[in-house]
Amino acid sequence: MTVLEFILPALIIALISLPLVKMFTGKVNAKSAKWRLTTHICSFLAVVCGLFLFQANGVFAAEGAASIAGTIAQGLGFVGAAAATGFSALGAGIAVAAAAPAAIGAFSENEKNFGKSLIFVALGEGVAIYGLLISILIINKL
Template identity: 35%
Template sequence: MYWLVALMTFAILGLILLGLVLELRPQLATGARPWYKPAMGTQLVVFVGAQLGLLVLGINNAFAEVDVVAMESVNEMSLGMGLAIIGAGIPTAISTIGAGIAVGPIGAASLAAITEKPENLGRTLIYLGLAEGIAIYGLVISILLINKL
């Protein structure tokens, strides 16, 4: 099972290195044949295959028999509780990504508007605050969900 984790790690490292290469040397991506698309596809297939392998091979560990005497002495987090905590964090993650996507164009437009008419500063700050409020809503939902656990 450790070889699947190593396979996933190498696939992610390959994707990160490929992204760095294409970011630092963009002229490599403009060749006659796009060599990076098959490389990215292969790494993604390896990563997803390793995840599916972990899911299939790790299903026995998830349904293993529980020793009640050993569990009383150790405070371990169950699989369900771990998934519940991840689920509680998802609203914050998605809303933060949405706020980042919203703040970028609004901030650029705000700077352009302030350059032309500086008296519009207060109005543009309100728009930026509304866009940033999306992240705060997700954080509030996550806090409410964690309080229910």
């Protein structure tokens, strides 16, 4: 690995995250925070589009690298497996974010409610496990 291969991505990541530094320290107003967040999202999308263009032109291709052989169906299968895992984890996070504070409130009022409230929090986590199971089944079929 050359120095340029290490420095260039680190520099790009630093430039992308630079507009958010003051926002996370809490030293900006709402209008400035919106501007910084918009700048961050636009620069991230510009870098992603630039990487796609460079990859299409073969700029970052290694000299002796083997090409990846596969069909479009396999690629879409991997995308589907990633979507199943990602969206189920997102849904589980939303479910736990709603159930956990309610469970803590119920437990603080009556200590006998601990088991019942813990079940509702665990049910929310079950959604992520089901999504992971579906993605494993999808990958096994490829």
